[in-house]
Amino acid sequence: MAKSDLQTLRLPNFNFPEEMQWLYENGYDIKFEKINAILALDRELLISDLIGVLNDSIVRLEFFLKKAETEGYNDENFNFPSHALLLLIELKAEGAIDQILEVLKQDQFFYDFWFGDLLHSFGSPAIFWCGLNQTDKLMTFLKQPNTYLYSKCFVSEAVIRIPAIFPERRPEILNWSRELLNFYCEKPDEGSIEDAEYYGFFIADLTNAGFYELLPEIKQMFDSQSIAVHICGDYEEISEDIPLQDYQYFDQLENDIFENYTYLNEDFDDVEIENEEDFDKGLFNDSRFLNELQKSDLKLSKTGRNEPCPCGSGKKYKKCCLDSN
Numbered sequence: 001m002a003k004s005d006l007q008t009l010r011l012p013n014f015n016f017p018e019e020m021q022w023l024y025e026n027g028y029d030i031k032f033e034k035i036n037a038i039l040a041l042d043r044e045l046l047i048s049d050l051i052g053v054l055n056d057s058i059v060r061l062e063f064f065l066k067k068a069e070t071e072g073y074n075d076e077n078f079n080f081p082s083h084a085l086l087l088l089i090e091l092k093a094e095g096a097i098d099q100i101l102e103v104l105k106q107d108q109f110f111y112d113f114w115f116g117d118l119l120h121s122f123g124s125p126a127i128f129w130c131g132l133n134q135t136d137k138l139m140t141f142l143k144q145p146n147t148y149l150y151s152k153c154f155v156s157e158a159v160i161r162i163p164a165i166f167p168e169r170r171p172e173i174l175n176w177s178r179e180l181l182n183f184y185c186e187k188p189d190e191g192s193i194e195d196a197e198y199y200g201f202f203i204a205d206l207t208n209a210g211f212y213e214l215l216p217e218i219k220q221m222f223d224s225q226s227i228a229v230h231i232c233g234d235y236e237e238i239s240e241d242i243p244l245q246d247y248q249y250f251d252q253l254e255n256d257i258f259e260n261y262t263y264l265n266e267d268f269d270d271v272e273i274e275n276e277e278d279f280d281k282g283l284f285n286d287s288r289f290l291n292e293l294q295k296s297d298l299k300l301s302k303t304g305r306n307e308p309c310p311c312g313s314g315k316k317y318k319k320c321c322l323d324s325n
Contacts, residue, residue, distance in 0.1 A: 006058065006059050007059060007060065007061065007062045007063070008059050008060060008063075009060070009063055011056075012049075012052040012053070012055070012056050013052075014049045014052060015042075015045040015046070015048060015049050016038075016041055016045065016046065016049055019034075019037065019038050019041065019049075020049050020052075020053060022034050022038070023053060023079075023080040023083040023084065024077065024080045025076055025077065026076055026079070026083070027074075027075040027076045027079050028075065028079060028082070028261055028264045028265045029265055030083070030261070032258055032261070035087075035257060035258070035261070038087060039087070039090065039091075039257075043091065044095075046087075046091070047088070047091060047093045047095055047096055050084045050087055050088050050091075050093070050096065051084075051095075051096050051099045053080055053081065053083070053084040054081055054084050054085070054096075054099045054100065054102070054103055055099060055102070056080070056081075057080070057081040057103065057110075057114055058102065058103065058106065058110075061110065061113070064078065064113075065113070068113075078113075078114065081103070081114050081115070082114070082115060082118070082122070082264075085100070085103075085122050085126045086122055086257055086260055086261065087257065088100070088126060088129075088130055089122060089125050089126050089129050089130070089257070089260070090256065090257040092129045092130065092132070093129075093130055094130055094131070094132065094133060094134060096130050097127075097130045097131045097134050097137060098137070100126050100127065100130055100131075101131075101137065101138075101141050101155075104123070104127075104141070104147075104148075104151040104154065104155065105141075105144075105147065105151070106148070107148060108148055111148070111150070118264060119150070119154075121260070121263065121264055122260065123150070123151075123154035124154045124157050124158045124161075124253075125158070125253055125255075125260075126154075127154055127155050127158035127159075128158040128159075128161065128162070128253055129253075131155075131158065131159075132162065132166075135159055135162075135172075135173075135176055138155050138158075138159055139176065139179065139180065141155055142155055142156060142180060143180075143183055149194045149197055149198050152198050152202075153198060153201045153202075156180070156201075156202050156205060157201070157205050159173060159176060159177075160173065160177060160205045160206060160209050160211075161205075161209070161253065163209070164209075164253070165253060165254070174211060174213055174214065177206060177211060177214060178214055178217055180202075181214060181217040181218065181220070181221055182217060182220075184199065184202075184221060184225060185217070185220045185221055185224045185225070186224075187225070189224060189225050189226055191226055192226075193228075195225070195226070196225070196226040196227055196228045197228045197231060199221065199225055199226075199227045199228065199232075200227050200228035200229065200230070200231030200232040201231055201232070203218055203221065203227065203232040203238065204231055204232040204233075206218065206242070207232065207233075207238050207241055207242045207245060208245055209245065210242060210243070210244075210245035211242065212242045212243045215238075215239055215242065218235065218238060219235055219239075222234075222235045
């Protein structure tokens, strides 16, 4: 939920107030002419404004919760943090990484309110392009306690995929991953379901990257921590799979901003909002909204390597569509 001591009613003081207002009044179908006009602005001043937009989603959360309650929820008025992330990805704005990580420090309610089930479309790319040369900060983030499961997934996934586009950095990312594995091995196993699931996703990403050099540390993880094997497979499966993997990464890493908007428009058209009439009538309230979202099957949750493939083929995910993601 919102941190009341951080809340304000004040709109940020932008360098480009007219162009930033476009982000507050357009959905994913924003005209590309406006995106081009924004990208033509002074780069450093624009990045500063986009950082302010992201911060606004945190410090005015209570204001926008009340706005949704009284006026109804529509994507034209509530997509501004998504626009900011997409623009920062396009700009490869490394100066924005601290604010992006601040967004990722927020809780599940924050995510569900601002991004619904679409954060998977730009969470990892934002970390990849804005944190590309700041993996020390990303390591620090992943070592912090009580961080939301999918925040950690986006960050570790992004780093592990760096050699997919920059193969010369493979030794560096191997060492980075080894340090993180050793850190997790030394943590007390508290039996947390979220920890077990995150470890499963982390190990699955290492497996998909073909980081076979890390098998000793992965084995140590299995010996010291509870791991969701339905996500990554057991150690025997991993040890068989990992040497065979050709580096896998999603094509969205190299999409331009217009391809990303096109994808999001198609994806958003498929999203069904239950009880939409209640939203329009202003019957929205915090606890109800959270409960409804927690009941829904969010696309943020990844399919485990050994789960049935969501395409319906009847095969395990790792033997089917995983190779194409």
